[in-house]
Amino acid sequence: MHSLTTRQWLVLALLTVVWGLNWPIMKMGVTGFPPLTFRFICLLIGTPVLGLGLWAMKVPFQIPRRHWRELLVLAIFNMFIWHALIILAVQYLSSGRSAILGYTMPIFSALIGAWVFKNQLAQRAWGGVAAAALGVILLLWHELSNLSGKPIGVVLALIAASTWALGTQLLRRTSIPLPTLTLSFWMTAMTTVVMGLLSFAFEFDRWQEPSATHWASIVYNAVLVFGFAHAAWFYLARSLPPVASTLSVMMIPILGVFSGAWALNETLHWQDWAAMGLMVVSIASVLWPAKPAPAQD
Numbered sequence: 386m387h388s389l390t391t392r393q394w395l396v397l398a399l400l401t402v403v404w405g406l407n408w409p410i411m412k413m414g415v416t417g418f419p420p421l422t423f424r425f426i427c428l429l430i431g432t433p434v435l436g437l438g439l440w441a442m443k444v445p446f447q448i449p450r451r452h453w454r455e456l457l458v459l460a461i462f463n464m465f466i467w468h469a470l471i472i473l474a475v476q477y478l479s480s481g482r483s484a485i486l487g488y489t490m491p492i493f494s495a496l497i498g499a500w501v502f503k504n505q506l507a508q509r510a511w512g513g514v515a516a517a518a519l520g521v522i523l524l525l526w527h528e529l530s531n532l533s534g535k536p537i538g539v540v541l542a543l544i545a546a547s548t549w550a551l552g553t554q555l556l557r558r559t560s561i562p563l564p565t566l567t568l569s570f571w572m573t574a575m576t577t578v579v580m581g582l583l584s585f586a587f588e589f590d591r592w593q594e595p596s597a598t599h600w601a602s603i604v605y606n607a608v609l610v611f612g613f614a615h616a617a618w619f620y621l622a623r624s625l626p627p628v629a630s631t632l633s634v635m636m637i638p639i640l641g642v643f644s645g646a647w648a649l650n651e652t653l654h655w656q657d658w659a660a661m662g663l664m665v666v667s668i669a670s671v672l673w674p675a676k677p678a679p680a681q682d
Contacts, residue, residue, distance in 0.1 A: 405640025412480035414602030431611025462552030470545035477538025484641030486542035493550035520663035
């Protein structure tokens with residue numbers, strides 16, 4: 386099992402707060418506003434913010450032509466599909482439940498890693514996957530009747546989560562010998578173009594001036610999510626084993642559920658509290674240091 390360094394713990398903690406709080410913020414951002422256009426504006430502002438960060442840290446921007454195809458594949462599975470589908474799903478579901486369905490990603494990632502890439506998972510890691518899955522089921526307990534009437538949102542979120550899971554596995558195995566921030570910038574830039582085209586194709590007749598609430602959500606996403614969180618996630622995904630990097634973020638949907646309850650008056654039940662305990666168990670299963678092997682005589 387894998388132990389995190391101090392830097393990785395700090396990045397994970399900040400990532401959890403930023404992404405966890407973003408779920409109710411996204412819900413407010415797409416309420417009464419075209420979702421694809423919302424995402425496009427966030428990216429349009431966020432990409433230069435990320436670029437300024439790279440420039441300030443003197444991170445190289447150039448990617449050799451021979452790596453462009455692989456970078457495009459990484460962007461498709463880590464960014465294009467995820468951002469388009471999950472922002473549409475948020476419109477149909479509560480913010481907390483959107484977070485829960487979106488963060489079935491760690492479960493998909495562990496299964497894809499084991500079945501497709503033949504990863505050998507320790508028994509404790511499988512226990513973490515099972516705990517996370519049970520936590521998701523508990524969190525959806527009171528939503529099953531509502532979800533049955535909103536299948537589009539559920540399907541979109543689950544497709545988004547499964548493709549992101551595959552993208553995480555591919556990112557871990559990338560052969561591109563460049564800093565993670567460089568890859569993050571170009572994947573974000575390409576996603577900006579894709580979301581702009583989708584917004585124009587499907588929402589041009591609904592374009593409107595964002596309200597003050599919409600602008601606040603846009604700025605939060607542009608600066609903190611696209612300017613920091615995505616780069617932080619790609620850093621963890623490349624520096625940790627896939628099961629550790631994915632299960633380690635399982636507190637994000639918990640924070641999404643509770644912040645949504647506080648900000649948007651979404652109802653909590655006992656299952657929510659039980660699920661939080663299971664998520665903690667899931668995280669501990671992959672991040673708690675293993676006992677050292679006994680010394681050989």
